[in-house]
Amino acid sequence: MGAPTYAANLQRVGLVAGETQVLLSAYIEVGDWMKVRQLALEQNLLGKRSTTTVRGILKVVARRYLKGPEWLPDARSAGAFFARPSVQSRAKVQVAFLYTVAEDLLVQACLGSLVLGRPRPRSGTYLHLDDVLAFLRGLKAEHPELGRWRPYLRRRWASGFLSLLREGGLMEPAPSWTLADPIILPEAFGFVFPWLAERTGSVRSALDHPALAWWGLDAGELRELLSAGQDRGWWRYAVAGSMVEFQPLLPPGGALTHALG
16 A cells, blocks of 8 residues: 555645534534535625535535544534534634644655654644754655645645644644643544543543544643543543543533533
8 A cells, every 4th residue: 555645635725613612503504515505605604705615615514524434513503513602612723623633644744753752741832834844855755746746835735734733732833833732622632532532431441542642632631631521420430450441421522512611
């Protein structure tokens, strides 16, 4: 099996958490993505000046949420989560970050090598635009498709990657180049983890899943989030040696959304 093919997607629309909330809220209301698409284009649900921009966001949201991996909550569950007023906007951004990373193999490669591969704490270390560009150049031997990118496209993609890190809490706000260790909110973890445990078949598989590493979580932070969920009545959690007990008290996905916040 050959190396995966990398595509230039990230620079087009980015994380778009607010637009995702609007579109998925409409989706759970009307129940038909084609109707949502029609509303977005004809009634300008997103408030954009360009229909080209709207079409691009529609395409990305459909790809991330309607056609996303089975181990992330489905589009209806995600829509209920984003539409919930009591859920903090930062928790919604943290969830959107996972969906964004999940659909982009190049983002996963850059995130793993340039950020997550660094020792903790990452706060106080730096990642510059030139570092990302150098990493992309280094990938060209195994990924000739990157060699066909024009310099302007590579720079736009690298800038988009750094913006994604800032939105996800892995980098300080612009104009800083300083990396950060994000604090993942219990609401974000509580939405994703029960679904992940169910779809991967065990709590151990869920704890070892790459998605939790994308959040920059270490073992101690995972234990704290599991304990926080138990304190809020979302699940039962206990550890005895190498054994981990995890029993959701609410069904994963949409039903849990109503207990969040």
